[in-house]
Amino acid sequence: MNPTAAASSATLPVVESFHSLQGEGLHSGRSALFIRLGGCSVGCSWCDTKHSWPAAVHPQRSLDDLAAEARKAATDGAAFVVITGGEPLEHDLAPLTEALAAAGLPLHLACYDLLHADVTESEPWLAVRHTDWSSRVRPLFRHTRR
Numbered sequence: 001m002n003p004t005a006a007a008s009s010a011t012l013p014v015v016e017s018f019h020s021l022q023g024e025g026l027h028s029g030r031s032a033l034f035i036r037l038g039g040c041s042v043g044c045s046w047c048d049t050k051h052s053w054p055a056a057v058h059p060q061r062s063l064d065d066l067a068a069e070a071r072k073a074a075t076d077g078a079a080f081v082v083i084t085g086g087e088p089l090e091h092d093l094a095p096l097t098e099a100l101a102a103a104g105l106p107l108h109l110a111c112y113d114l115l116h117a118d119v120t121e122s123e124p125w126l127a128v129r130h131t132d133w134s135s136r137v138r139p140l141f142r143h144t145r146r
Contacts, residue, residue: 010095011060013038015052015086019073022082027108033073033081035066035096040086052086063099070103084110 015036022032039055040047052058070081081100083093089111097107 010063010099012063012066012091012096013055013058014061014066015049015058017061017066017069019076019078022080027080030079031077032108033070033078033105035069035081035083037083037085037088037091039090041090042087049086055086055090063096066096067099067102070100070105074103074105078105080106080108082108082110087111 015038017033017035019031019033022028022030036049036052037055038052038058040053043053047053070078073081081103083096088109093109100107
């Protein structure tokens with residue numbers, strides 16, 4: 001299978017996607033497309049999206065479909081795309097971020113990455129990533145204590 005065909009047939013479990021206003025942090029009040037991925041093995045007791053934890057119960061959506069939704073959101077005024085979850089870093093996000101790059105919107109990642117000591121140190125952190133995804137997928141994080 002050629003790489004283009006593989007990318008167009010790739011899917012991820014998506015709990016929901018919606019265009020709304022960011023309600024947290026530095027970008028609070030700005031228009032954004034949210035893509036909430038299913039799957040989380042962290043299990044934080046305070047989580048407000050526990051329904052996202054089992055990845056298998058959420059429909060698989062194609063990366064092409066998500067990219068088309070991002071292009072539509074950009075046309076409708078979205079300033080950026082937020083990839084959230086669940087725990088989005090339990091998935092290989094490179095194909096998704098490459099597909100979303102065509103929309104021309106900055107990508108933000110909201111996660112608790114408890115699997116990487118270089119990111120979390122010794123306690124959970126909310127990591128929101130703002131970066132140029134075309135050059136690298138795991139840049140340095142900017143942390144906000146939650």
